[in-house]
Amino acid sequence: MNALLSLIVVLVLGALAYVGGSVEGLRTLFGVIIPYAAILTFLVGVAYRVVRWALSPVPFRITTTCGQQKSLPWMKAGYLESPYTTLGVTLRMALEVLLFRSLFRNTKAELRSGPQLVYGENKYLWLAALAFHWSFLIIFLRHLRFFMQPVPAFVNLLSDADGFFQIGAPVLYLTDVFILAALGYLLWRRFRDPQVRYISLFTDYFALFLLIGLAGSGVLMRYFFRPDIVAVKELALGLVTFTPAVPVQVGGLFFVHLFLLSLLIAYFPFSKLMHFAGVFLSPTRNLANNNRAKRHVNPWDYPVKVHTYAEWEEEFHDKIKAAGLPMEKE
Amino acid sequence: MAEHTPKPEELSKVDYHPPKKGWMDPHVEFRKGTFCYSALAKNIEYLGMPNPREWQPFDADWKLPPNWKQIILDGMKERLEKYRSFRLFMDICVRCGACADKCHFYVGSGDPKNMPVLRAELIRSIYRRYFTPAGKMFGPLAGGRELTEEVIKEWFYYFYQCTECRRCSVFCPYGIDQAEITIIGRELLNLIGCNINWVMEPAANCFRTGNHLGIQPHGFKDSIDFAVDELEEITGIRVEAPIMKKGAEVLFIMPSADYFASPHYYTLLGYLMLFHEIGLDYTMSAFAGEGGNFGLFTSHEMMKRLNAKIYEEAKRLKVKWILGGECGHMWRVAHQYMNTLNGPPDFLEVPVSPITGTRFENAKSTKMTHIMEFTADLIHNGKLKLDKSRNDHWKVTHHDPCNVARGMGLLEEPRYVINGVCNHFYDMPENTIREQTFCCGSGAGLGTDENMEMRMRGGLPRGNAVKYVKEKHGVNLLTTICAIDKATLPAVVDYWVGGVEVGGIHELVGNALVMKGEKERTADLRGTPFAAKEVKAHA
Amino acid sequence: MRDKGLIFAGLVFFLVLITFPVWYDLAAGTTSKGPDPKLPTAEKDCVAPVEYMRTSHMDLLLSWRDQVVRQDRLTYKAFDGKTYDMRLTGTCLKCHTNKEEFCDRCHAYAGVAPYCWECHIDPALAQRSRG
Amino acid sequence: MSIDRRKFLGVAAGASALVLAGKASVDALAIGSQPKQGGTLANTRWAMVIDPSKCLKDKGCTACIAACDKVHNIPDFKNPKHAVKWIWKEPFKDAFPGQEDEYTTEQYKDKPFILMCNHCNNPPCVRVCPTQATFRREDGIVMMDWHRCIGCRYCMAACPYGSRSFNWLDPRPHIAHLDTDFPTRTKGVVEKCTFCEERLARGEGPACVEACEAKAMVFGNLDDPDSEVRQLLKARFSIRRNPELGTQPEIYYLV
Incomplete structure (x- = not known):
């Protein structure tokens, strides 16, 4: 139900853009105004969300340790899984952000009769997530060829590497295949796995369909219904250099692509997609496991009512005395 | 075992198919065996917490304060501003589901709201509805839910069906820690007086007497004296067991169960033997007679109130540093919270083992060393005379307590000590130990008998792993360094496995320790005859 | 612990990075001309x-x-x-x-x-x- | 209205349906092109007959090799390990291993033989190529599509005649005179003799054949009973390289 609804919403929005791209009066809206509004929403929204997180302090050092602590000098410590230093934390975070270390650990548990609980490898989610995110990043960077003039060498290098197999013309980008395959898997997984289907919200499907629509329209444009690429770049450069104009040669599918992108980036700050920034701030991951060596300060600490020794001794005075235990006051 | 608990064959038929109705429906049924009774008014009153009253979870009317909704929302707002973890974990979950089958309660119950992701969504949906623009505008479409009394009941049911073991957090790509969310959830429930007696009574007891069980100072002394007497019978040596001795070098803190419950008691014997043998200048305290901290299961504030006495007592007794015994959540607090809550303990010195001279650099600020670190260091430096064969009647496996494993990273020390004092050690399958260790199913204040069905469900993964090593290697002893484990794992192991005992590591140390001037020992601390001695007799 | 400095530095770094094409084109004197x-x-x-x-x-x-x-x-x-x-x-x-x-x-x-x-x-x- | 026109109008109007994918557009364009003039490929089987006795190679003539190198932009890497060769010479015992004996006519014994790709009827190189970069045309030419070559060198391992070369380096700097009518290859690509298929298409004969003053090489269509190659093979006894392998070479040596 959630899935169907979000599919319909994305399809309607896509159709809206397709029509908007061909109606003269709406081209500026879809080609200039909405993209600018979306970028502004993204920048302000992301900054706002991050600042909100930053304003809430981390009162306690609650590292989730996934390996041996540093203790006795002869005992081998897990410097990545249970980091003791800032360097260790940095490496742990790098593994987490770049390679999805925690997801790599994923297993699946299955209860068989007996009862016998068995565990198996379960790396597909990790693989698909990694394939999606890296492809997305590379595709994003590749798109810089539309936004930068002259095209920087690293962008060309990346495009060359991505099209390494030189299949067809324009050459097939591997990331285009990977991203669609990965998104397809992630969607299929939400449908197939009853547990994941049960927890999936409208927004989960919405984000997926938005991304599939974005990648799909891009793939259609590159391989099947090519727009005038020079005109596309003129539009993109116009946006970046604040001299916006919509060339007459662009329309249709390109507007679908641009609009879905605008929606995605505008949707970012309001959604779970903020995990891209949040992952850096996760206190269970980005803190060293050196609690006992270095005091962590809680900025909002306040005094609490305690039961002091004096009160305690007074309350149990006779009993302490009868037991012959040492006392402050006889 | 409570009589209404189903048999293992029935309980292990878990249906993992989620129900037809969506999870946003908050309705829960309080079925006997799956929830804990409410806190008694006197305990709430004693601790000065809100809304003490007579009520039970299965009552229709929970007698909430009239402005309960405002209290909850204000409480949420305050905590969103105070805890980055809370705000972040409300925001960034992508519902990938990697945590789902990592929770022992989910594995054992199949209840989808026991998937950590969904347990968190119970509160996240309220957060979205009242604290995010998308949720305010689009409601359920943006994953938002109205806060109703039904939701409060649902929170109560599921936040007291989470043992804060943090296993989900290991697998979460963003390190989202359900324990953090449960802790905050329970804090919120406490604001309107919805809490369980199994947490509030120990907390109240601890606040008053210094230990969870409410043992008063003379009782404490009796208990220790009894242990000293028994040790004399076993070893022929009368050990010294100082209580509240001023000027001792070390203050020893242990969970109160060690001196009052079984099989913890054998661990206490082990400590006393060890300290005597190495001539440690130490003291125990009846005031700070509890390492465990049920405040952790109540609120951050209560944790601080209960924890305060440890440093206070260390200062009063003018000790140099603190040694902590075998305990799980006591160490979560001592390792991750204590120094922040009640530090800095500038009046103490960096712990140095008086026997080996080892300086415990990793505890240089908190000044509290784990007894596993301490004993491992002794064994490593050859300071103990150990006869491993005295543990030959045990085939040992080790259960890593959640808090010590995932809150501390103390994984190797216990294994080092076990291998130092016994010959037959077999680890359980790797998905169930170390940082991936499974909870006993009764932590975080849920180890009460009325909750037995849920405890057994939660204990299924652990029980299963024990069964595996029992069948493969003939394991007959499950060691652990957590007092709650020692109290609750016997039931779990009896229920799911059978024929395996539970004990502490220092019990094994006590068995193996050859003391100067001891009489010939033929049985271990439990009175079980040594296997090796038997063989010799036959030969 | 707040780590505000680090977080704000990271945020500014991100914002500069994400708007990099603007600075780049500005420096290169680029126009939208094809x-x-x-x-x-x-x-x-x-x-x-x-x-x-x-x-x-x-x-x-x-x-x-x-x-x-x-x-x-x-x-x-x-x-x-x-x-x-x-x-x-x-x-x-x-x-x-x-x-x-x-x-x-x-x-x-x-x-x-x-x-x-x-x-x-x-x-x-x-x-x-x-x- | 031709299909091309419709197609172009369609593109120009920007109206296109999902089903009209890239493949369709290529097919549509293909209809607009014609088979080359002259005989169809089907009733052609190109072959070459070489008369070693006429060859002036022992007198230092390298006209055929030079002609081939020139029109095909064949690089000279100097280093023999990197050598790229389409046509080359080899002593009898190396060209026809197992066929020499101590009584082999003096005439052949030390005489270098001109060798090139045999354009086998049953080419092992074609069978092993994973991308079909090497394929056998209907007219018998074992052809290379360098666009497809991925440099795996299976074909080099499969060819029993050593007819294939691999570009270990970028060939361009090692080509004396670039001929703009013919492409170069790149580093990592295999190449070999193609019977000058580009010249055949223009109605010319192979460059080596044209360059040979002694007329030691004759090129023609075996399917044509009147062709010079057929006449020669009828009149004289010929041998082929490694006949026992069953590859059926299309280069015949008169003896």
Whole structure:
């Protein structure tokens, strides 16, 4: 139900853009105004969300340790899984952000009769997530060829590497295949796995369909219904250099692509997609496991009512005395 | 075992198919065996917490304060501003589901709201509805839910069906820690007086007497004296067991169960033997007679109130540093919270083992060393005379307590000590130990008998792993360094496995320790005859 | 612990990075003006209409390539009935004599690096190599 | 209205349906092209007959090799390990291993033989190529599509005649005179003799054959009973390289 609804919403929005791209009066809206509004929403929204997180302090050092602590000098410590230093934390975070270390650990548990609980490898989610995110990043960077003039060498290098197999013309980008395959898997997984289907919200499907629509329209444009690429770049450069104009040669599918992108980036700050920034701030991951060596300060600490020794001794005075235990006051 | 608990064959038929109705429906049924009774008014009153009253979870009317909704929302707002973890974990979950089958309660119950992701969504949906623009505008479409009394009941049911073991957090790509969310959830429930007696009574007891069980100072002394007497019978040596001795070098803190419950008691014997043998200048305290901290299961504030006495007592007794015994959540607090809550303990010195001279650099600020670190260091430096064969009647496996494993990273020390004092050690399958260790199913204040069905469900993964090593290697002893484990794992192991005992590591140390001037020992601390001695007799 | 400094630094870094194209184009003095390929003056008709050639010349070239190499077909009957040899250097470059001023200008602008010229020889290059 | 026109109008109008994918457009364009002039491929089987006795190679003539190198932009890497060769010479015992004996006519014994790709009827190189970059045309030419070559060198391992060369380096700097009518290859690509298929298409004969002043090489169509190659093979006894392998070479050596 959630899935169907979000599919319909994305399809309607896509159709809206397709029509908007061909109606003269709406081209500026879809080609200039909405993209600018979306970028502004993204920048302000992301900054706002991050600042909100930053304003809430981390009162306690609650590292989730996934390996041996540093203790006795002869005992081998897990410097990545249970980091003791800032360097260790940095490496742990790098593994987490770049390679999805925690997801790599994923297993699946299955209860068989007996009862016998068995565990198996379960790396597909990790693989698909990694394939999606890296492809997305590379595709994003590749798109810089539309936004930068002259095209920087690293962008060309990346495009060359991505099209390494030189299949067809324009050459097939591997990331285009990977991203669609990965998104397809992630969607299929939400449908197939009853547990994941049960927890999936409208927004989960919405984000997926938005991304599939974005990648799909891009793939259609590159391989099947090519727009005038020079005109596309003129539009993109116009946006970046604040001299916006919509060339007459662009329309249709390109507007679908641009609009879905605008929606995605505008949707970012309001959604779970903020995990891209949040992952850096996760206190269970980005803190060293050196609690006992270095005091962590809680900025909002306040005094609490305690039961002091004096009160305690007074309350149990006779009993302490009868037991012959040492006392402050006889 | 409570009589209404189903048999293992029935309980292990878990249906993992989620129900037809969506999870946003908050309705829960309080079925006997799956929830804990409410806190008694006197305990709430004693601790000065809100809304003490007579009520039970299965009552229709929970007698909430009239402005309960405002209290909850204000409480949420305050905590969103105070805890980055809370705000972040409300925001960034992508519902990938990697945590789902990592929770022992989910594995054992199949209840989808026991998937950590969904347990968190119970509160996240309220957060979205009242604290995010998308949720305010689009409601359920943006994953938002109205806060109703039904939701409060649902929170109560599921936040007291989470043992804060943090296993989900290991697998979460963003390190989202359900324990953090449960802790905050329970804090919120406490604001309107919805809490369980199994947490509030120990907390109240601890606040008053210094230990969870409410043992008063003379009782404490009796208990220790009894242990000293028994040790004399076993070893022929009368050990010294100082209580509240001023000027001792070390203050020893242990969970109160060690001196009052079984099989913890054998661990206490082990400590006393060890300290005597190495001539440690130490003291125990009846005031700070509890390492465990049920405040952790109540609120951050209560944790601080209960924890305060440890440093206070260390200062009063003018000790140099603190040694902590075998305990799980006591160490979560001592390792991750204590120094922040009640530090800095500038009046103490960096712990140095008086026997080996080892300086415990990793505890240089908190000044509290784990007894596993301490004993491992002794064994490593050859300071103990150990006869491993005295543990030959045990085939040992080790259960890593959640808090010590995932809150501390103390994984190797216990294994080092076990291998130092016994010959037959077999680890359980790797998905169930170390940082991936499974909870006993009764932590975080849920180890009460009325909750037995849920405890057994939660204990299924652990029980299963024990069964595996029992069948493969003939394991007959499950060691652990957590007092709650020692109290609750016997039931779990009896229920799911059978024929395996539970004990502490220092019990094994006590068995193996050859003391100067001891009489010939033929049985271990439990009175079980040594296997090796038997063989010799036959030969 | 707040770590505000670190977080704000990270946020500013991110914002600068994400808006990098703006700074880059500003520094390079870029305008949105497109490339200026030099069109042949001698010949007016191409093998296909200009709209098609702008977006899909690579399809045509690839089709030519496969026909010539794999199917032993050599001549192409264009939309207007004229026939052409299906040859990149022999046919295309006969009119578009200057690869640098025709092909490369758009390709560089769009960040496209076709690998045709790794084997096929741009006459200008051959000329230069001869000295 | 031709299909081309419709197609172009369609593109120009920007109206296109999902089903009209890239493949369709290529097919549409293909219809507009014609098979090459002259005989169809089907009733052609190209072959070469070489008369070693006429060859002036022992007198230092390298006209055929030079002609081939020139028209095909064949690089000279100097280093023999990197050598790229389409046509080359080899002593009898190396060209026809196992066929020499101590009584082999003096005439052949030390005489270098001109060798090139045999354009086998049953080519092992074609069978092993994973991308079909090497394929056998209907007229018998074992052809290479360098666009497809991925440099795996399976074909080199499969060829029993050593007819294939690999570009270990970028060949361009090692080509004395670039011929703009023929492409170069790139580093990582295999190449070999193609019977000058590009010249055949223009109605010319192979460059080596034209360059041979002694007329030691004759090229023609075996399917044509009147062709010179057929006449020669009828009149004289010929041998082929490694006949026992069953590859059926199309280069015949008169003895």
